[in-house]
Amino acid sequence: MAALKIAFEAPDNSGMFRPSQARPIDLVHLANQTMGDKALEIEVLQMFSRQSRQLMKDIAGADTEGRKSASHRLKGASLAVGAHAVARAAEAIENDPATDSHLAELSVAVLEAEHFVLKLCR
Template sequence: MSALKIAFETPENPANSSAAGRPPIDFAQLSKQTMGDKDLEIEVLQLFARLARQTMAEINDAGTDACGQSAHRLKGAALAVGATRVARAAAAIEQRPGDWTLRAALGAAVLEAELFILKLCR
């Protein structure tokens, strides 16, 4: 259990945050959703990482309408776990689903969140 506690008390250093200076997951939001249950937090984050990867594949293969719908689903899931950069990038695609630059930015945000989650789950 101590390893789990250490994982969620990530130190403030460049390896644990993005250029914005904050980790890709808002632990306060995640804790609200899971009522502070650390085991549930890990499970929810792992589910989110799988969903995000699957949704990115859908977005990259989708036409404009389907892309916007997939981005909307991803935005909701990201907001639920506190992945605010993923949520913002998905919201931008909702507004302009045909913009491939936005799709690339969403891919980068998803990758950043996924790598962060994988580090937490070690």
């Protein structure tokens, strides 16, 4: 009977394992995508870093439609690995490709994600 009482009086800790939006890469989301395979996580993150670097070049040198297309691809890749800040910044460019401040925000988000990936790969 005491165990039953403890179970119903215990605090709700269900929020304890929610994905982290604070990190450049949401490791919980990534682990779900890779089924917990750490080697695959590293491989996917390295591919994401290379792809994001190339897409940044594409976005910077493109016309309006090119910016929309490249930022859409970057947003998709970012969501796949859990790089939520990169995805939000890419979406801002996709929705408003003429505003240069969005490109600066995206550059910062990509750089932070790349540094995070480099630290994980050490």
